[in-house]
Amino acid sequence: MLDEQRAGRLREALQAAGAQVASTRIEQPSSYLVYAPPAFTRAEAQQRLAALRAAGQGDAFVMQDGPLRLAISVGLFRTEESARTLVTQLQERGETGLQIAPRGPVTVRTRLQARWPDAAAAAAAAAIGSRFDAVPRDCD
Numbered sequence: 656m657l658d659e660q661r662a663g664r665l666r667e668a669l670q671a672a673g674a675q676v677a678s679t680r681i682e683q684p685s686s687y688l689v690y691a692p693p694a695f696t697r698a699e700a701q702q703r704l705a706a707l708r709a710a711g712q713g714d715a716f717v718m719q720d721g722p723l724r725l726a727i728s729v730g731l732f733r734t735e736e737s738a739r740t741l742v743t744q745l746q747e748r749g750e751t752g753l754q755i756a757p758r759g760p761v762t763v764r765t766r767l768q769a770r771w772p773d774a775a776a777a778a779a780a781a782a783i784g785s786r787f788d789a790v791p792r793d794c795d
Contacts, residue, residue: 657789662765665787672783673776674769681764684757687738690718691727691753700725710748729753 657665659680666676691707694700700717704727707715718726729745732738738755745753767789771777780791 657765657767657787659763659765661787661789662767665783665789666767668783668786669767669769669780672779674771674780676770677768679766679768681766683762683764685733685759685762686757687732687735688756688758689729689732689738689741689753690723690756691729691750693718693723693726695725697725700727703727707745707750710745710750712745731758 662678666678669676691703694703697717704715704717707727707729712729715727715729718724718728730738730741732741735755735757742753742755769780771780784791
């Protein structure tokens with residue numbers, strides 16, 4: 656996947672070489688927060704925190720500020736899959752109601768798919784892609 660600027664230049668080069676190009680824009684958050692929703696009172700938040708720590712989440716803490724004030728931060732993960740794995744593990748231990756929220760700056764990447772009119776034109780893909788550090792893959 657490419658950043659938007661490089662993807663635009665690569666798209667132009669591929670189209671100039673005869674390819675039909677389709678693109679997909681992908682937004683990827685920098686991390687994912689697993690949390691228990693905000694409690695109504697500090698005492699309720701402390702009770703939920705104690706339950707999560709008893710379930711093995713010793714590094715959980717009560718969030719003090721912002722829209723998630725009195726929520727319990729259970730963990731921060733690079734991938735949504737890792738966050739989902741933790742939620743599943745905690746559900747198996749009886750902890751329910753946990754949520755996942757994207758956090759941090761969003762990285763925007765673009766995936767290009769080029770279709771070539773013939774095999775000879777497709778041979779140009781590797782040369783064009785290498786100029787942009789893009790790796791061509793067969794889609795079939």
